[in-house]
Amino acid sequence: MNINATDKTLTGTPDFREMGEQELMRAEMTIARKYLGRFSWFMLVWWIANLTCWLALWPLTLTGMLPVWAAFPIATLNVILCYLPSHEAQHSNFAKNGRLRWLNELIGYTSTIPLVLPFKIARLTHMEHHTHTNDPELDPDYNVKADSWWHFVLNNIARRQPGRPNDYGRTLERLGNSATVNRAKLEGLAQTLAFWGILCALAWSGHAIEAAAIWWLPRYIGSIYISMMLSWAPHHPMTERGRYRNTRYFDATVGNILSMGMQYHIVHHLHPAIPLNWNGAAFREMRPILEARGCRMETF
């Protein structure tokens, strides 16, 4: 039986439902290898353009060149867009090692400045999410579980109230006292204190409204949106844990751009080294294989 999934013109579409486990895996890997390990210039430009735009809002707004009401939606968009380049860096997709490793780490550290998400904590907890997807005890993102998107939003707001348990903190505690974890905690503390320090300094020096419009409120709104699109939507309803069932394809009513490519998040969970901008192409090629495996193809 021909298992070359990409060679349809010569041999016709293979019937993946008749294939065994090994043949399906080989067919899936044949497609994945076309995209694995590519350097994504798209994500590099995304990182630099988004960060530059957000940083530029400060002088533009503080000097009165851009009104605060105009800066607010732009900053919110910047916060929403800032996570995904860091997400690529968390998986070392810009450079696993070698002479460009510094670039990978630079993108990881700086991309999420608007979101104030410490890179090392993000990386450690995200790897735990991949290892334990949908596990109620071990998946740090399990707390996003909700019956609908608006339940998710309400739960998310409730979780941010003072004194509520922090699942990322709990995960770090579980990971123990290794040098990596301690470094992550220290960096996380320093970045969080720096954020609040800068915010208060800006506020007391007469720029509270600008700080609220460019950082504080966008961060709040953006983190809810990111969590909904990256954690809730692709894993909803979070009841299954198998490799081919813990993440779904969903037909996003808001479109691929507004869902930030998360429709194809299943490809990311299967092959995290495929850069985001090729997840869609890889999914379209893999779709018959994923359907044969019983993957979930649903709507938002």
Place this chain on the structure above:
Amino acid sequence: MIKAILGKLGPWGPVFFGVGFLAPLIAQTIEKLDRMPPLGLTPVEAGLICGTLLGLAAKLRGRWL
């Protein structure tokens, strides 16, 4: 030691936030809207009172909203 300090200060986070950020935000919003606070208070005084009270209420109730 850091953990102990954070454990002591953490619960007071909403009050720090109320004084450190909400107070000047309220004061500057009052000024921007060209309003006068009651009882002859300056915008900064009104901001400090509101910010501290909101922070204390959030600390005691365990929620902002």
